[in-house]
Amino acid sequence: AQSVTQPDIHITVSEGASLELRCNYSYGATPYLFWYVQSPGQGLQLLLKYFSGDTLVQGIKGFEAEFKRSQSSFNLRKPSVHWSDAAEYFCAVDSGTYKYIFGTGTRLKVLA
Amino acid sequence: EAGVAQSPRYKIIEKRQSVAFWCNPISGHATLYWYQQILGQGPKLLIQFQNNGVVDDSQLPKDRFSAERLKGVDSTLKIQPAKLEDSAVYLCASSLVLAKITDTQYFGPGTRLTVL
Numbered sequence: 001a002q003s004v005t006q007p008d009i010h011i012t013v014s015e016g017a018s019l020e021l022r023c024n025y026s027y028g029a030t031p032y033l034f035w036y037v038q039s040p041g042q043g044l045q046l047l048l049k050y051f052s053g054d055t056l057v058q059g060i061k062g063f064e065a066e067f068k069r070s071q072s073s074f075n076l077r078k079p080s081v082h083w084s085d086a087a088e089y090f091c092a093v094d095s096g097t098y099k100y101i102f103g104t105g106t107r108l109k110v111l112a
Numbered sequence: 113e114a115g116v117a118q119s120p121r122y123k124i125i126e127k128r129q130s131v132a133f134w135c136n137p138i139s140g141h142a143t144l145y146w147y148q149q150i151l152g153q154g155p156k157l158l159i160q161f162q163n164n165g166v167v168d169d170s171q172l173p174k175d176r177f178s179a180e181r182l183k184g185v186d187s188t189l190k191i192q193p194a195k196l197e198d199s200a201v202y203l204c205a206s207s208l209v210l211a212k213i214t215d216t217q218y219f220g221p222g223t224r225l226t227v228l
Contacts, residue, residue, distance in 0.1 A: 004154070036219075043116065043203060043219035044155070090154050098143075099168065100217065102154030 002027045004093050006103035013081050014111045021076040021106050023091030032094040033074040035065055038105075039087045047089075050074065061085070086110045114138065116220035118204050124226045130192035133223045137185070137206030143167075144181055145217060146189050147203040155203055161187065191225075199227045 003026040013019055025031055032051050036044040048059025055067040065076045088107045092100040117136040125131050137144050142163050147155035160168040163184035181187040191198055201222040207215045
C-alpha cells in the first residue's frame with residue numbers, strides 16, 4: 001500500500017535561513033507527488049507537483065522540490081525563509097488513481 | 113476566479129446529534145472530494161464524486177456518514193449520529209476533471225467540527 005512519511009513534525013528556522021522539509025514515499029512505481037501548504041484556518045494550497053521529467057520542480061513562493069527515485073524522497077526546499085512561510089506543510093502521493101495519500105505534515109515556525 | 117466555498121466554518125455539537133456540511137466547488141469543476149483531517153494528521157479521503165456520481169467511497173463510514181452531490185455542483189456531507197472521534201476538519205476539494213492526472217485539486221477552507 002502507498003504511504004507517505006514526513007519524519008519531522010515540527011521545524012523551527014530563523015528568518016532568512018534555508019529550509020528543507022523531508023518527504024519519503026512508499027510505492028512500487030514512480031508516483032505523482034505534491035506539496036501543499038496550510039496556513040491556520042485556511043485550506044490547502046498547492047506549492048508544486050511532480051509528474052515526470054525534470055526531477056527538480058519549481059513551485060510558487062520560491063519553493064522547489066527534488067524527486068530522488070533512489071531514495072524514494074521528494075524533499076521541499078527554500079533558500080531563504082520569510083516569516084510568512086510559517087504554516088503546516090503536507091506532502092502527498094497519487095499512484096494514478098486520483099486519490100491523494102497525505103503525510104502527517106510538518107509544522108514550520110519562523111523566528112524573527 | 114472564486115475558490116471552493118464551504119459552510120459552516122465551525123460547528124459544535126453533542127455526540128449522537130446530526131450535522132451537515134456544504135461545499136460549493138469551483139465553477140466548472142466536475143470532480144469533488146471530501147476529506148477528513150483529524151488533528152495532527154494529514155487529510156484522509158472520504159468520498160470522491162465525478163459530476164453527480166460516486167467514484168470512490170471506500171473510506172466513508174457508511175453507517176453514519178452520507179454524502180450527495182445533486183445536479184453535479186454543490187455537495188453536502190452528513191454525519192448521523194456523530195461520535196466523539198468525528199471531531200476533525202472536513203475539507204472539500206474540487207478539480208476540473210477526473211481523468212487527467214495532471215489536474216490539480218483545489219481545497220476549500222474547511223469546516224471544523226467539535227463533538228462534545
